[in-house]
Amino acid sequence: MPDTLITTPSSAFLGKLRTIVGDKGMVEDAQARAFHETDWRGFTMGRAAAVVKPASVEEVSAVVALCSEHGVKIVPQGGVTGLVGAGVPVRDGDEIVLSLARLNRILDVNPTAYTMTVEAGVVLQTIQETAAAHDRYFPISLGAQGSCMIGGNLSTNAGGATVLHYGNTRAMVLGLEVVLPDGRVWDGLRALKKDNTGYDLKDLFVGAEGTLGVITKAVLKIFPRPKDVATAWLAVPAPKAALELLAGARIAADDNVTSCELVHELGLEGIIKHIPGTQRPLQGRHTWQILMEWSSTRPIPEDGESGMRARMEAYLAGCMEKGLVDDAVIAQNEAQARAFWHIRESHAEAGRHSDPACSFDISVAVEKIPAFIEACNAAAETAVPGIRPRPMGHMGDGNLHYNFSAPVGVKARAEFAPTVKVLDRIVHDMVARFDGSISAEHGIGSIKLLELEHYRSQTELDVMRAIKKALDPKGTMNPGKVIRVDPSEAVREGTLMR
Amino acid sequence: MPDTLITTPSSAFLGKLRTIVGDKGMVEDAQARAFHETDWRGFTMGRAAAVVKPASVEEVSAVVALCSEHGVKIVPQGGVTGLVGAGVPVRDGDEIVLSLARLNRILDVNPTAYTMTVEAGVVLQTIQETAAAHDRYFPISLGAQGSCMIGGNLSTNAGGATVLHYGNTRAMVLGLEVVLPDGRVWDGLRALKKDNTGYDLKDLFVGAEGTLGVITKAVLKIFPRPKDVATAWLAVPAPKAALELLAGARIAADDNVTSCELVHELGLEGIIKHIPGTQRPLQGRHTWQILMEWSSTRPIPEDGESGMRARMEAYLAGCMEKGLVDDAVIAQNEAQARAFWHIRESHAEAGRHSDPACSFDISVAVEKIPAFIEACNAAAETAVPGIRPRPMGHMGDGNLHYNFSAPVGVKARAEFAPTVKVLDRIVHDMVARFDGSISAEHGIGSIKLLELEHYRSQTELDVMRAIKKALDPKGTMNPGKVIRVDPSEAVREGTLMR
Structure with a gap:
């Protein structure tokens, strides 16, 4: 599939860009540009003709209109922390990167x-801190929160560990302002909880990964700040028990279970080994462990009796009697709770020090999690003898980060690469068989574009293509991401390795 | 604007319809047909060429494909309880009504x-009861719940009195199956809490009022069943106090305020007068009253101390001290709580017995409610001396049903009609000035189509039109509702009077 349509923008075009954004808005230093062209995992797939940082919606609008006029393609970009190659160039020299970093x-x-x-x-972290300063809470929280930007969170419909209770980023949005592919500004910046006036445009732009327009502003929901939080680390006999534990916990906690994360012994082992200062919350090894948090917005009652910790203790005691829980520890203070969370959040970092591994961001209906794990592990172990599956993640949402460590002895990533291709098909086929999703929270971007075409029905792809064509008839908004209008269009997805 | 394109379907076409749905699927009795052609308020705007009741998705698909092939227009229909003329024919003889009643x-x-x-x-009520039989809860509840159908609730993104806590119908949807305008079936019937694979199609069909396709199935979320419910009737000095009351209540109730409804003295007066068996919850008259409910999924604690009622009592006592509440009564049992709700839900019925009146379904940002009421009342009273505004409704969502009773002495609806036109412009202009919505929960349908075109930006209308054209290029799905692709298309909106 030759990339015949690529034409580098003229210097006249680049001059016009500069007129719009000024010298401060042109990123020209080579190192600075490389940052904007490089995926979070360190891979580069394409080179931008220019990197611009407009300072206002008006400048974004003018840049997009100019690009539309000249047929120059645009990669909208936030904090460059995405995991599917949606926010970086995938072509050579006919795209510009449009960074939203100055609209801050x-x-x-x-x-x-x-x-x-x-x-x-x-x-994102600035939003969390601003909410906290007003005794309020913004629930979206991610490993990358210190550098990811809300525009990117919105464009990927980011998830995280609190989706169970609060929903994902989509659920936080009351209104949006979006620069459309022709440069016009859609003012949907309404702070309305109820608005049934025509098609739900905001939910179309949320999660579109910048392929339908550039989100420039948002009205977000914030929440009461949790003031009584109980955090427990548990060992459970099997994923099925974890599911029962969670269903009962929703009632016992007054529907205030805010997180329920599955941790696998193999993952924990790597973290204890590689991340300084971490230690096992429980004695001994347990294949399946759970990090569970209940959060109430009421202050801790003074008698302590009906506080979250007391209620959790009573509930877990009952679960242990029923055999749903093998062992448990409830954090006695905030420091201990933070230590539990530090373990949970160190999976990615530990992965960088460990044997070659790969990861899948999948979801199935919550109640199917146990059967899925059993079937998927069995299929992988049959196809790849010695493979070490260690599924973990947001169990309460049906969302697993299905990780595999290479068989013992495989030390080089290159040696593991062909196996990853095999696992791709095994895991995603199994997801399809369980009516699940091949991207629960990370998105499609460029690296899963062909997988999406492989697994989604022709009807669904046709509807998506019709929408893309209707809103971006010139195809200038983030091409090569999410969906191809023309299935013969070149795709660069193979260059990104997990 | 002449309706030049109307052509009645041929008898050959009708024969093909019968072949698909069978005799049982053709509604031919005149009285039965009239039911499907008549708006809930009793108005008829158009006549259907046929009324069909397919018995399966396959039959729906075949009917829609046939219509697409012949260019025959379709009005998808549920329980015919809509309030904006979206589910009934608005043309003469070139539309068929497609009732989903047999997909039950x-x-x-x-x-x-x-x-x-x-x-x-x-x-809808069947869904509520089925959830309850499994110790679960489906929160959408409406006056029409005994006859409205979930397909209609989904297509209008219905609201109601629990949106404050649970969200509207959109928030209940995990997956959908939709018959597209060309008859193909989109299988998006996924039971996934997280799925970031491309554009959010389900939210496009939810609230589209049947103009983009026919929703045939849904996977809905259900919730823990509330087991400890406290219901109070309050008098507040002003809407601003009600807002402060609510903001604090969210925290005091552990974010479990499930309803917060504003009631106006004039509305209450009409109910007490016209609805048998109702009585004032509080002594004396109070312009602004509130029905508030807190619901917990935990059973009532045995000591009674930390139950919802005790917590509400403590909170309201504090509010009375601060002057946020003038008087209050907490329901002592379920019967009393039901009596409170019966008053709230009798507004529409009481309206049928009272002086001529009109109603607007509007929303503004929650915190603007007090200023909006002040400004809107003032504008209406200046323009129409003697007009009696009595705004009420879902205050916690920023959604008011802004009702007006005709000036004392105006007894005939016809006499009030020209005034309603004046109020239309006054209320909706004020909504626009407050960045609000002219339809918070009822939708656009046919009766607000021109209003939407008047108030929304050209950019927003263009985006909606592009989507409509992309998904329904032949324009056969529920034309004349929500948005016109061609602004010269004839519209019948004047025949429906509030």
Whole structure:
């Protein structure tokens, strides 16, 4: 599939860009440019003709209109922390990177209405901290929160460990402002909880990974700040028991189970070994462990009796009697709770020090998790003798990060690469058989584009293509990501290795 | 604007329809047909060429494909309880009504996964009762719940009195099956809590009022059943106090405020007068009253101390001290709570016995409610001396049913009609000035189509039109509703009077 349509923008075009964004808005230093062209995992797939950082919605609009006029393609970009290659160039020299980093103002915080209005380039952690400063809470939290930007979170519909209770980023959105592919600005920046006036445009732009327009502002929901939090680390006999434990916990906790994360012994082992200062929360080895958190917005009662920790203790005691829990420890203070969370969040970092491994971001209906794990492990172990599966993740959402360590003895990533291809098909076929999703929270980007075409029905692909063509008839918004309008279009997906 | 394109379907076409749905699927009795052609308020705007009731998705698909082939237009229909003329014919003889009433099976209930899979024609109350039979809860509840169907609730993104806590119908949807305008079936019937694989198609069909396709099945979320419910009737000095009351209540109730409804003295007066068996919850008259409910999924604690009622009592006592509440009564048992709700739900029925009145379904950002009421009342009273505004409704969502009773002495609806036109512009202009919505929960249908075109930006209308054209290029799905592709298309909106 030759890339015949690539034409590098002219220097006249680049001059016009500069006129719009000014010298401060042109990223020209080679090292700075490399940052914007390189995926979080360190891979480069394409080179941008220019990297621009407009300072206002008006400048974004003018840049996009100019690109539309000249047929120049645009890669909208936030904090460059995505995991599927959606926010970096995948072509050579006919795309510009449009960074939202300078649109970084918090425009309004309204604790009474529980809303916050922000520009797309605000860093996620800044939003969390701003909410906390107003005795409020913004629940989206991710490993990358110190550098990822809300525009990117919105464009990928980011998930994380609190989706169970609060929903993913989509659920936080009341209104959006979006620069459309022709440069016009759609002002959907409404702070309305109810609005049944025509098609739900905002949910179309959320999760579209920048292929339908550039999100520039959002009105977000914020929440009461949790004030009584109980955090437990548990060993369970099997995933099925974990599921029962969770179903009962929702009732016992007044529907306040805010996280329920599955941890696999093999993953924990790697973390204890490689991450300084970590230690096992429980004695001994347990294949299946759970990090569970209950959060209440009421202050801890003074008698301590009906507080979250007491209620959790009573509930877990009952679960141990029923054989749903083998062992458990409830964090006695915030430091211990943070230590539990540090373990959970160190999976990615530990992976960098361990044997070659690969990871799949999949989901199935919650109740199918036990059967899925059994079937998927069996299929992988049959096809790849010695493979070491260690599924973990957001069990309460049906979302597993299905990780595999290479068989003992395989030390080189290159040696493991062909096996990853085999596992791709095994895991994703199994997901299809269980009516699941091949991307639960990371998105499609460029690296899963062909997988999506492989697994989704022709009807569904046709509907997506029709929408893409309708909103971006010139095909200038983030091409090569999510969906190809023309199935013969070249795709660069193989260059990114897990 | 002449309706030049209307052509009545041929008898050959009708014969083909009969072949698909069988005799049982053709509604031919005149009285039965009239039911399907008549709006809930009793108005008829158009006549259908045929009314069909397919018995399966396959039959729906075949009917839609046939219509697409012949260019015959389709009005998808549920329980015919809509309030904006979206589910009835608005043309003469070139549309068929496609009733989903025979697709009425509950396909699956999964209490562990908190999901239920249903066909579009299941009556809402059946879903509520099925959930309750499994110790679960389906929160959408409406006056029409005994006859409205979930397919219609989904297509209008219905709201109601629990949106504050649970969200509207959109928030209940995990997956959908939709028959597209060309008859193909989109199988998006996934029971996944997380799925970031491309564009969010389900949210496009939810709330599209049948203009983009026919929803035939849905996977719905269900919830833990509330077991400890406290219901209070309050008098507040002003809407602003009600807002502060609510903001604090969210925290005091552990984020379990499930309803917060504003009631106006004038509305209450009409109910007490016209609805047998109702009585004032509080002594004396209070312009602004609130029905508030807190619901916990934990059983009532045996010591009674930390139960919802005790917590609500403590909270309200504090509010009275601060002057946020003038008077309050907490229901002492379920019967009393039901009596409170009966008052709330009798507004529409009471309206049928009272002086001429009109109603607007609007929303603004929650914190703007007090200023909006002040400004809107003032504008209406200036323009129409003697007009009696009595805004009420889902205050916690920023959604008011902004009702007006005609000035004292105006007894005939016809006499009030010109005033309604004046109020239309006054209320909707004020909504626009407050960045609100002219349809918070009822939808656009045919009666607000021109209003939407008047108030939404050209950019937003263009995006909606592009989507409509992309998914329904032949324009056969529910034309004349929500959005016109061609602004010169004839519209029948004037025949429906509030």
